[in-house]
Amino acid sequence: AAAPAAPAPSPAPAAKPAADVQGTKVESPLPGVIKSVSIKPGDKVQENQVIITLEAMKMENEICAECSGTILSVNVTVGQSVMEGQVLAVIGQ
DSSP states (O other): OHHHHTTTTTHHHHTOOGGGOSSEEEEOSSOEEEEEEOOOTTOEEOTTOEEEEEEETTEEEEEEOSSSEEEEEEOOOTTOEEOTTOEEEEEEO
16 A cells, blocks of 8 residues: 555656746747847846847847746756747746
8 A cells, every 4th residue: 555655646746847837937939049048047037127038030039037036947048949939937936
């Protein structure tokens, strides 16, 4: 009886990928290439602060924090190609 009880709780936490961190997800508005990342986990940001620069269609697009808070995760690196809707970062309150 003890053996089946131990594996049951394990799959729930393991099934959550890092992108499922609770907080406000900052998503890419369009496909492109990451040109700069000016944040790291733990940084405090203000609403509308530029956190990532994305090049799309030969134009640089500034991606801003959607709310004030603390950066919980940064899911991209400079030079990485991203798709529309991809989570770039997560901001916690």
